[in-house]
Amino acid sequence: MAEEPTKTKTLQPVIILSQPQMGENIGATARVMRNFGLLELRIISPRDGWPNAKSTAMAAGAFNLMKPVRVFEDTATAIADLQQVFAVTARLRDMEKPVLSPDTAMEKIHAASNFGARSGLLFGPEASGLSNAEVTACDGILTYPVASDFASLNLAQAVGVAAFAWRNSTDIPGLYVDQNRAADNPLATKQELAAMLEHLEEELLQAKFFHPPEKALVMMQNLQNLFARAEPTAQEIRTLRGVIKALSHGRGKNK
Template identity: 40%
Template sequence: MREEGAAPLVAPEGETPIVVLVRPQLPENIGTTARAMANGGLFHLRLVAPREGWPKERAWAAASGADRILDAATVHASVDDAIADCHRVLATCPRPRHVIMPVMTARAAATELRSLRERNLRTALLFGPERAGLEAEDLARADTLVRYPLNPEFSSLNLAQAVMVLAYEWWVAADGTPPVRLQTHKTEVATRGSLENFMGHLVAELDACGFLRNEAKRPGMVRNLRHWFTRGEVTEQELRTLHGVVAELSRGRMRHGRPEPEAPRTPDDD
């Protein structure tokens, strides 16, 4: 076990897909595969006849802390041995093969894998050697083919990238992260009351300096300003900054002998 610098990776309860690397060629690729698996919440790795044997320190060096996945990896002499305890087997293959079986995208496969997990069925994902991918005999052990809809003019992926695509889809299939959000750090999105308070402050200053002197156009100009600030999610911190800007412009006008309007209360007055 190589615990120093290793991530505290613990597989969740229940079945999660098993990544099976068939005849992987380089230990470094096994290590980067473990790193990709950890990113996507996959924890079980099986190796079928790795070319350079197992274990190899170079794999741990390339895993960036995903040591526990490598520590728990098992070695098998054949695909049949690696998948003997599995209920469903999905195989990834970038090139057309002379097989007849269902074909899924990575996204559809992830949805299917989640459904199988709910039924407590054990699944395996076969990935072939780096140079040529899975052979026909390997594919014959699978019930579903997974193909990635990539650029048809260039769809070459290294082993870890291929695993990462499916690991990512597996993770997001159950992830609740909103597709769009505003990062506000230590502040919050401003309320409509705060926005109206600022608008009162701003309009008072614009009236005092003469910017809104055209009475016919004044309502439309004020509406345009209001739309500008309400269209996005202005934060409380940004409003405090804008209050300061308007107040400073007011002080600058006073230094030139223009009158000071009666400004509304700002949040800092409370």
């Protein structure tokens, strides 16, 4: 049998901002990139120069936890070393260029990465967006499923969606495996659940809760379904038994 190929470490996409205007947006971009684990930001001719105090304030410390930002004079130089670049834009050009969803774009970035190729995502300036020449230099248009009558995202929001889509497309083992269910607080066994339900049924019988009595079976099934759905822990079952005991304690005496 052939050996499994070694899984190459996935290469992140580089985020490239073409001629960003507001320093705040560059800082907010860095923050959300770092939130989703992206480390490499490039800037082409930022309007207000670089570094930028407003950018630093909005980044909430992200720049210190990323690769140093690189500033370029033009788009060609900024993307020169990359093998695959997608233009992120809501404005679909009259251009023969594939239009990709975030999911598809991320698949293509992973696929390229498997062959050691690096990808970039190119975002245009706030007011005007990417030029047609910049879009032409890219391999495809990445567009989001925006409302057609209100399609223009804030620049950092646009980067945020891409950064999320990237991270969401990578395997992060165990993230959603109910971390809150710690090993020291295990789910109840079926026996513990059944014993609690027996206890409950016994007290309900004594309280003459079931009338007519033949309703008991269906009623207890309903209660069992309810409690099973809650997926209780062993500790919660103990709490419920305490509740049943407390509620029924001394009940007969006041009659």
